[in-house]
Amino acid sequence: MSSALPSRRQALKILREVGCSTSVIRHCEAVSRLAVEMAAAYRKHGINVDLKLVEIGALLHDIGRARTHKIDHGVIGAKIARSKHLAEPIAQIIERHLLAGITAQEAQKFGLPAKDYLPHTIEEKIVLYADKRISGPRRVNIEVTLRQFSKLLGPSHPIIQRLRQIHMECAPIIGETI
DSSP states (O other): OGGGSOOHHHHHHHHHHHTOOHHHHHHHHHHHHHHHHHHHHHHHTTOOOOHHHHHHHHHHTTGGGGTOSSTTHHHHHHHHHHHTTOOHHHHHHHHHOSBTBOOHHHHHHTTSOSSOOOOOSHHHHHHHHHHHTEETTEEOOHHHHHHHHHHHHOTTOHHHHHHHHHHHHHHHHHTOOO
């Protein structure tokens, strides 16, 4: 799988070529560093994770922000990735990193094409979670993101519970308390 992926340098070049801002690229680099750390922790726990896919998927996860900063940046980003003939697992990471994953029903409410944007693979979950732990280029506690999501969606929205569940799955493996 990894042999079909661009290198780190190629991924950064793609981000620049499509028009991502310096701040978006810095964010993507920070997410990639954290995601690789998390993936390495998963591997130490005997969980098979494609480190290269995590690294490159995290670098490219916000490629759609070259066109928009709205919620559809993941859908647009996946289209960009596919137009550049990037591996499908990269496009899926880009598409499925939104919020804490989005169901087909929620997608319709957000004005996205009606399909499932929930993370399915461990690599997709790691990139999604790493993204929620990075604000701009800085690492943040998950509670910061949960507060932001609660303000945006309301405290009882299913996406809030989904993010808490992802945190509960990831935190013990990466050595954090729940």
